[in-house]
Amino acid sequence: MRADRYIDGPPLGLDLYREVADLPIVSPHGHIPVELFAEGARLETPGQLFVGADHYVVRMLYSQGVPLESIYGADDRDLWDLLVENLGLFDLTPSGLWFRETLVNVFGVGGPAGAYDRIEEQLASPDFAPRALLDRFRVECLATTDAADASLDAHRGLAPRIRPTFRPDAVVAIDAPGWAERVEARDYPSFVATLEEQRAAFKAMGATATDHAATSADTTRLSEAEAATIFAAGIAGTVTSENARRFEAHMLNEFARMSVEDGLVMQLHVGSLRNHNLPLAGRFGPDIGADIPVATDWTRGLRPMLEAYGNDPRFRVILFTLDESTYSRELAPIAGHYPSVLLGCPWWFHDSPLGIDRFLDRVVETAGIANLAGFVDDARALTALPARHDLWRRRTCGWLARKVEAGFAGEDEARRIARELAVDLARRAYNL
Numbered sequence: 001m002r003a004d005r006y007i008d009g010p011p012l013g014l015d016l017y018r019e020v021a022d023l024p025i026v027s028p029h030g031h032i033p034v035e036l037f038a039e040g041a042r043l044e045t046p047g048q049l050f051v052g053a054d055h056y057v058v059r060m061l062y063s064q065g066v067p068l069e070s071i072y073g074a075d076d077r078d079l080w081d082l083l084v085e086n087l088g089l090f091d092l093t094p095s096g097l098w099f100r101e102t103l104v105n106v107f108g109v110g111g112p113a114g115a116y117d118r119i120e121e122q123l124a125s126p127d128f129a130p131r132a133l134l135d136r137f138r139v140e141c142l143a144t145t146d147a148a149d150a151s152l153d154a155h156r157g158l159a160p161r162i163r164p165t166f167r168p169d170a171v172v173a174i175d176a177p178g179w180a181e182r183v184e185a186r187d188y189p190s191f192v193a194t195l196e197e198q199r200a201a202f203k204a205m206g207a208t209a210t211d212h213a214a215t216s217a218d219t220t221r222l223s224e225a226e227a228a229t230i231f232a233a234g235i236a237g238t239v240t241s242e243n244a245r246r247f248e249a250h251m252l253n254e255f256a257r258m259s260v261e262d263g264l265v266m267q268l269h270v271g272s273l274r275n276h277n278l279p280l281a282g283r284f285g286p287d288i289g290a291d292i293p294v295a296t297d298w299t300r301g302l303r304p305m306l307e308a309y310g311n312d313p314r315f316r317v318i319l320f321t322l323d324e325s326t327y328s329r330e331l332a333p334i335a336g337h338y339p340s341v342l343l344g345c346p347w348w349f350h351d352s353p354l355g356i357d358r359f360l361d362r363v364v365e366t367a368g369i370a371n372l373a374g375f376v377d378d379a380r381a382l383t384a385l386p387a388r389h390d391l392w393r394r395r396t397c398g399w400l401a402r403k404v405e406a407g408f409a410g411e412d413e414a415r416r417i418a419r420e421l422a423v424d425l426a427r428r429a430y431n432l
Contacts, residue, residue, distance in 0.1 A: 001104060006097075006353055006394040013401030016414055017394055020422040024140035025389050028209065028430040029165065029267060029376035034144045034154045036130040036382065037162055043128060043382060046119045047079030050102075053380050055287055056095045057083065064089055068284050077116055084112045094352040094391075101387035130382055134161065137386050140423075141432050145211055147171075148198050149182075152205050159206025160432075166202045166210040166264065168195060172251045174234030175244035186235060188228035192254065199262055208431045209265040209318075210255060215294060217270045217301030218249035219256070221308070256309045256317065265430055266317040269347060271296040271326075293322035293349065298330040310338040318373045318429060320344035327359060332366035342373040342429050351378065351388070356395040369417055374426030389422075396421045 007013040035041060043049060051057050051071060058071060061082070070082060090096030103109045107119050122128050127136075134142070141161060146152065148168035155164050170176070171183060185191035199210070222230070230247045233239035239247075252268070259266045275281035277290035298319070302310075309315045317340055319331055335341045343363055346355040363372070377388040400414040409417070426432070 006391060007398035009398035009401035010405045012404055012411065012414070013398040016397035016400055016418045019415060020393050020397065020418050021390070022138070023419070023423050024138045025385055026140050026374070026423050026426045026432060027142045027377055027379070027385060028426050028432065029143055029145070029211065030378055031145050031380045032142065032382050034146070034158070034162060034164070037158055038154060041130055043123050043130060045076040045123065046116055047074070047076035047083070049123070049381055049383065050099065051079045051083050054095070058288055059290070060089050060093070060095065061086060068280065068288065072284055080116045087112065097391065098384055098387040101390065102383055105386060106383050133382055139385065143209065146202070148195065152201060155205045163206040163208060164202050166199055166207055168210070168255070169213050171195070172248050173244065174231065174247055175239050175241055180235050180237060188231040191231060196258060199258060199264060203262060203264060207264065209267055210259065211267045211269065212252060212255060213269045213272065214248060214252065215271070215273055216245070216249065217268070217296050217298045219252045219302055219305035220246070220249050221253040221304055222246065222250040253305050253308065256305045256315060259317070260309050260312050260315045263314065267320065267344070268317060269320045271322040272348070296321055296323045296326055298326055298334060302334065306338055306340070310340045312340065315340040316342065316429070318342045318344045320347040322348055322350070324350060324358060327362035328366065332363040335367040335371040342371055343367055344373050345375050345392070347378060353391065353395050356392060357399055360396070360399050369420060372425055373429035374421060374423070376426065393422050
């Protein structure tokens with residue numbers, strides 16, 4: 001493979017990349033299950049690892065008429081063969097790039113045809129045990145994403161290398177089926193107190209951040225009485241969808257208040273309409289690749305939260321979006337003003353070579369480098385970490401080299417910034 005692949009810039013880009021290529025991996029946000037790091041645990045089998053657990057792959061296959069019945073519940077070797085037969089669908093996509101890079105650089109396989117047995121043999125070996133891969137990949141820190149009511153038993157003894165992240169989305173979606181049965185608190189003050197206790201437990205296990213996903217950026221605060229009334233309707237099963245969304249917006253504001261008090265960094269992933277294909281979600285469950293971006297009004301939505309806490313030096317919030325149109329119009333100006341706000345890197349559909357370029361082009365002139373949160377991989381597979389971080393480092397180095405060539409920066413500045421983008425910004429943003 002070409003040494004300068006994906007860099008797309010003058011020769012300086014490769015020089016910059018070589019200086020950061022072997023830096024540790026800092027992964028402050030992702031979805032790799034903590035259970036993988038238990039003694040004796042192993043990675044999934046090849047078909048599940050590369051297909052079943054990867055919503056990028058599933059959504060592309062489905063878009064071309066591959067029935068989900070042939071993916072979920074299929075024999076693992078058949079699942080692998082399905083991917084190999086349809087590899088052309090992933091030409092020029094990030095999924096195709098990550099797959100190729102992982103085969104070559106993690107498994108030492110030149111191509112997927114006939115590689116199932118060799119990959120499975122490696123996955124079953126001690127060298128591919130998850131803890132061994134952490135060492136091989138030079139993972140300095142990896143954060144999992146855990147439900148607010150998770151026991152965290154699997155996290156014991158893993159910090160500071162493996163850290164939990166507090167994800168309360170399920171407990172604030174008060175109109176979700178079965179919500180009242182899952183929530184122990186029967187009144188709003190007890191509900192808030194329980195969340196505060198859970199956050200403290202996460203922090204004791206090494207957590208430095210929380211994560212919140214929402215369709216809207218609305219953070220309008222309710223009065224305590226109104227919040228209590230809507231909560232009671234949720235318990236009774238009579239809450240309306242409109243009031244449930246108002247409660248979620250209120251809770252984002254409330255979680256910001258908690259972050260001021262306990263120091264956990266708040267992450268907002270906003271702008272995805274979940275389970276867009278409801279008939280499919282009903283048959284196969286959530287996270288099948290049918291989450292679609294929507295336009296987001298960050299400026300008005302975040303104003304209540306930022307007016308309350310955005311000027312407080314104890315508060316930090318990192319913003320991620322699927323709506324690229326907001327980069328230069330709203331997000332960069334917000335981050336370029338509020339001392340509490342940092343911008344997260346391209347997320348989901350945009351964590352791609354050109355997506356990275358578009359992000360930097362649209363935000364750096366207004367927000368600068370220091371108001372960025374570095375790179376998060378959002379990975380669900382441990383074996384994907386090297387490819388994702390390597391792509392980010394290659395693209396950012398190429399982008400910097402083009403800036404130097406055009407006279408916007410000197411080489412010394414570019415070398416410093418390359419390292420910041422690779423690891424230092426993420427360390428600072430997440431208090432690692």
